[in-house]
Amino acid sequence: MSTSKSRTAIIVQTAAEQTIAARANPLQTTSMRIGRLPGATDRSARDARDKADVAGIRMQHIDKTYPGALSKALDDFNLDIRAGELVVLLGGSGCGKSTALRALAGLEDIQAGRIMVAGCDLTGVAANRRNMAMVFQAYSLFPHMTALQNIEFGLEVHGVGKARRRAIAQEKLELVGLGDQADKYTQQMSGGQQQRVALARALAVSPHVLLLDEPLSALDAKVRVQLRDEIRRIQLETGTTTLFVTHDQEEALAIADRIGVMNHGRIEQIDAPKALYQRPASEYVATFIGLTNRLPGDCDGRHAKVFGQWIDLLPGSQSGRARVVLVRPESLTLSVAGSNGADGVIDSHGAGGNAAISNAATFLTGVGVRARITMIHFLGALVRVDTVVASDDWQRWNGGEPLSVTVQLPENQLPAGIGIGSEVLVTLRQIPALAV
Ligand code: ADP
Ligand code: MG
Numbered sequence: 001m002s003t004s005k006s007r008t009a010i011i012v013q014t015a016a017e018q019t020i021a022a023r024a025n026p027l028q029t030t031s032m033r034i035g036r037l038p039g040a041t042d043r044s045a046r047d048a049r050d051k052a053d054v055a056g057i058r059m060q061h062i063d064k065t066y067p068g069a070l071s072k073a074l075d076d077f078n079l080d081i082r083a084g085e086l087v088v089l090l091g092g093s094g095c096g097k098s099t100a101l102r103a104l105a106g107l108e109d110i111q112a113g114r115i116m117v118a119g120c121d122l123t124g125v126a127a128n129r130r131n132m133a134m135v136f137q138a139y140s141l142f143p144h145m146t147a148l149q150n151i152e153f154g155l156e157v158h159g160v161g162k163a164r165r166r167a168i169a170q171e172k173l174e175l176v177g178l179g180d181q182a183d184k185y186t187q188q189m190s191g192g193q194q195q196r197v198a199l200a201r202a203l204a205v206s207p208h209v210l211l212l213d214e215p216l217s218a219l220d221a222k223v224r225v226q227l228r229d230e231i232r233r234i235q236l237e238t239g240t241t242t243l244f245v246t247h248d249q250e251e252a253l254a255i256a257d258r259i260g261v262m263n264h265g266r267i268e269q270i271d272a273p274k275a276l277y278q279r280p281a282s283e284y285v286a287t288f289i290g291l292t293n294r295l296p297g298d299c300d301g302r303h304a305k306v307f308g309q310w311i312d313l314l315p316g317s318q319s320g321r322a323r324v325v326l327v328r329p330e331s332l333t334l335s336v337a338g339s340n341g342a343d344g345v346i347d348s349h350g351a352g353g354n355a356a357i358s359n360a361a362t363f364l365t366g367v368g369v370r371a372r373i374t375m376i377h378f379l380g381a382l383v384r385v386d387t388v389v390a391s392d393d394w395q396r397w398n399g400g401e402p403l404s405v406t407v408q409l410p411e412n413q414l415p416a417g418i419g420i421g422s423e424v425l426v427t428l429r430q431i432p433a434l435a436v
Contacts, residue, residue: 062100064096086244087260089245133201133210141201147193151172151173178196207240210243256272281315294326369394371388373387382408385408387406
């Protein structure tokens with residue numbers, strides 16, 4: 001950049017282009033700063049606010065319909081985020097994730113509802129007065145600025161002096177692991193590096209809330225995993241309240257304090273990753289996160305009989321004969337179908353010496369299904385085994401419909417000699433499941 005005047009001209013042009021691009025495609029814009037919280041104009045005020053901040057974010061009863069749209073993009077959407085928490089909105093394309101994030105940022109008008117941040121009602125407050133920063137999928141940095149200049153620019157706009165903005169920019173570059181890349185231009189950096197700069201630029205202005213809309217979707221798989229872990233590390237280190245939007249369940253499970261699973265413009269269930277996985281409240285949530293078998297069962301609302309075995313049901317389960325019970329692969333166990341039923345037992349309960357006895361009992365009482373292995377997937381420490389149920393058994397248990405079952409177990413519990421085509425007995429472990 002030869003003169004500050006020419007640099008300004010380039011910035012203005014680039015910013016204008018990006019505004020146009022943002023209007024044309026709201027998902028393809030840049031990382032940006034969206035102003036300050038009202039009343040938080042200096043560091044001491046911000047520190048005081050941070051200490052007093054126990055409220056985090058509260059989005060209540062938000063409705064949003066885009067002009068001309070037949071259905072609501074947000075339909076009585078509710079979300080609370082605690083200060084310092086990282087919440088992920090997860091859901092398929094078009095379920096309203098970006099709209100929810102943009103409504104929080106003040107980039108979308110809403111027709112109903114209220115948005116509170118740190119106890120302040122921000123409903124209707126302009127985006128540039130909300131003290132939020134965003135990072136989008138496309139890591140569009142200003143191409144004629146170095147990494148350092150990109151970060152400094154946002155600070156300059158907010159009147160931070162030259163020496164201070166250089167110090168902050170350098171510090172944020174170090175935070176994202178690019179301390180030695182300060183003088184690189186966009187085209188000299190990889191996608192992952194550019195997205196790190198975008199993240200540093202967002203964090204440089206000490207936003208109250210960090211908003212990330214599919215920030216990793218444009219990156220290849222390995223970089224995606226690295227950067228996702230980095231985002232979580234930085235978020236924990238800075239304690240920034242963060243809303244992260246993705247359609248990738250693995251990403252969500254890996255980084256979230258809590259995940260809100262979205263469907264048709266509202267959150268269907270929100271909980272910690274493990275709780276969401278183990279205790280899904282609906283079929284949509286159970287099938288969106290993780291693998292699940294759909295097994296036939298007779299249910300009384302609290303218990304189900306599946307393949308002759310009783311298991312507990314999760315809250316929200318349906319009652320009735322021949323319902324579908326959603327059973328995770330690791331909630332099933334496999335044993336070799338020996339002549340007397342006592343051979344080669346695999347018991348993922350860790351029942352130890354009782355395993356052979358329980359397997360013999362299984363055969364005597366006729367529970368479980370006989371199945372043939374069709375595929376074995378080695379997943380490192382775990383192994384996933386696909387089977388097809390023997391025809392006698394699917395005719396008996398599944399109303400005459402063929403049935404496949406997938407079992408997952410620790411690799412070291414797969415008995416020697418078992419392989420594709422082996423006959424096995426599949427039984428259930430006592431893990432609660434949802435009947436739908
Ligand atoms: P997601 O981010 O979960 O993929 P969005 O929030 O982008 O979903 O979109 C939710 C719904 O609103 C979709 O049906 C989408 O087509 C619609 N939508 C999104 N943005 C606009 C817009 N600018 N104008 C009209 N409809 C939109
Ligand atoms: Mg989106």
